[in-house]
Amino acid sequence: MTEPQSTEQDPCDYDVVISGAGLAGCAAAILLARRGARVALLERRSDPAAYKRLCTHSLTANAYPVLDELGLVPALEEAGAVRNEARWYTRWGWIVPRAAPGGPGLPYAYNVRRSVLDPLIRSRAAATPGVELLPGHRVTALVREAGRTAGVRASTPRGEREIRARLVVGADGRESAVAAAAPVRGRSHENGRFGYLAHFRGLPLPGGLGQTWFLEPDMAYAFPNDDGVTVLAVLPDKKRLPAFRADLEGSFLAFVRALPDAPPVDSAERVSKITGTVDYPLRSRVAAAPGLALIGDAALTGDPLWGVGCGWALQSAHWLAEEAGPALAGRGGLDRSLARYARRHRRRLAGHQWLAADFARSRPFNPLERLMFSAAARDEALARHMHLFASRLIGPLRFLSPAAVARASRVNLRHRAAARAGRGTKGAA
Template identity: 30%
Template sequence: MTADGDRVAIVGAGLAGCLLAVLLGRRGIPVTVYERRPDPRVAGAERGRSINLAISARGLAALEQVGLRERALRRALPMHGRMVHPKGGEPNFQPYSADRARAINSIGRAELNRFLLDTAEATPGVRLRFGERVTGVDAEAGAVLLEDAAPEPAGVVLAGDGAFSAVRRSLRLEHDDADFLEHAYKELTVPPRNGDFALDPDALHIWPRGTSMMIALPNLDRSFTCTLFWPRSDFAALRSPREITAYFAEHYPDVAGLMPGLVDDYERNPVGSLVTVRCEPWVRRGAGAAVALLGDAAHAIVPFFGQGANCAFEDCIEIDRCLDETGGDWARALTLYQERRKPNTDAIAEMALDNFVEMRDRVSSPVYRAKQAAQHALERRLAGRYVSRYELVSFSTMPYARIPARIRRQNLALGGAVLGAGAALGLALRAALRARR
């Protein structure tokens, strides 16, 4: 399309929008990126809106494509497992992998976004336009609609403008569902203590409390970003500094004293929503433009498997791959992109919701810990043949949609082997008894 002078527009200069701009720019495709915010490298990140990222195999594979893998890892902290803080008990460390060697990587969203913005800005053919609020797209006219300016022409519009996407709303899709959890989130901070980490920096810390939880991820400045995941009504229940400090002293006693700014953070930081977006189709073709959704605009998921950014990065890589396979035919490439990615994003959305229950309820259970130890023992004994769901999601690039079936097959095979061994043991015992007679 660029041979005919058609413009490619990307809406949203977040993680996915920037990565896609770099990939397209390197193909020689001129791209304009519209972002409603001021340049975050100048204005800074919004207070209480970071939700640290856990970049794992999928995200690292995508960053490798644009030469940012090692740079990101240098600015990230590896977390080799969960540190679970049960109420009334001692913290216990639960490694993510059977060999205890694999880790997910804590990195600030704002910092990774800066890397990607810098790379996009340095890519020939990519233009970044900040303070430009896109209100929708007119696929028939082939135009991006702007809040305070005339529509601008675009032959391809790729919308990465988040879970509450203006582009998605303007398309009036046949199916567009946003399922909100009754839970919401709020961020707090554990600062360094005597110049060092106040908690173990090699772990993602979890305080499971049944219907709610708090997590903490380490930062390079030796602080921790904590996130409360509570029923929305619970946030309003604490009305005074005294109530806030008393509640945390009771429910999070081992960390409450490490948060000198607790009351200020609690009172000033916003309460954020947790939403799963399911919509289709992601692709709309009009007389003037082809439009496609990606990242949270197409499939926002809750953050409990740490896969939101990883999944969005995979969208970008898939679009780039489909352009290769179709010889740059945007219509065919975007159709193929949707066919391949939709089943995968549906699968990770369900796994993320299930992992919320695991993190807030199951991880503190002795039964869960015994099951996890048994899984790791099987992974060591049956290397490559038995792999846990967590490892397949976080430490492989197996398509998400194939993971549930893989887990079912290996569990059936394991169950059959156990039954077979039991039957063989029974036959041997009966034979032994007959021989004794």
């Protein structure tokens, strides 16, 4: 593999070096190279078919425009990715979003296993002019000059190597080596739940829809994926961890069997190990500094119960390309563009993360959540409204807007009035 040589006129080996050839890193490499940047895409693993195993395997609808720009939609459809319509169980019944009569269909993206998605997008990145994929390259340190990041040092199959670039991008996950070495602030929130998941074949779901169970405080979800495989995950309160650890398989299956309208797990074929994590804190980091940007889980690690990580990985890569691409092409200052990216990242995701961190304390619904979820189980317009929020197409302020809260209040008042009238009718009879 040819290594570009720096020149006196061009002291950088590349315009951009990206650590991590997963979903976020590959998307950023493609989008930045299309904008004229020379990109080194570093991946610590050497296997081209490597993929992330601990994942919801779901791309929320906010990611669809990025998938479309990347040109991946036809390939995902051909690979059997499942459009991710969903419904949610609550103590007030099922919330089932449906398109409005005569209106457009509900927005969607896809459920697709990372064993399919990751090699697909990595091969697209490697074939993009301007991108050089460097497998077996693990970042060990940042190169710092004059108060800014100027490159990386990496362990490679040929030994240690220094790679200089105008921009270093950390796309190396929640345990990001780039973020750990970067001069950026961060926060961590404890997660009061642990999680385990497994893949099953032959697990029918009503209407073929994904399902999420809000059991307050326990959680679970079942997402249909490509090739007839369903991802089934349980996220109990950490108080249940000792019993789960004592008999993981038995506890996992017992938890699923006890779900309301439980999927028939005993008649399905489990085609993977039961895997998971007992400690998955929510982390937020400032997404940029001079010469450096963080995307995907390196910038923000959300709660896996919401299934938003893949969507945010693609969105953050897209935001970075939009902000930094022109500067890398010589139009504007790079560090100013990175500051804009950091502000955009915070503005778009901080509210979502705050709500997720609060709910991760493994608590029951608060009064406002009870209002919105109960009304959404009774009103189709509010069910669609919740679908937009769950898909991260609207933010918390719009989800909890005065108009939405007022409608939810009216729905519940009408429900209570009808219930009282029904009881009165039965008493008279």
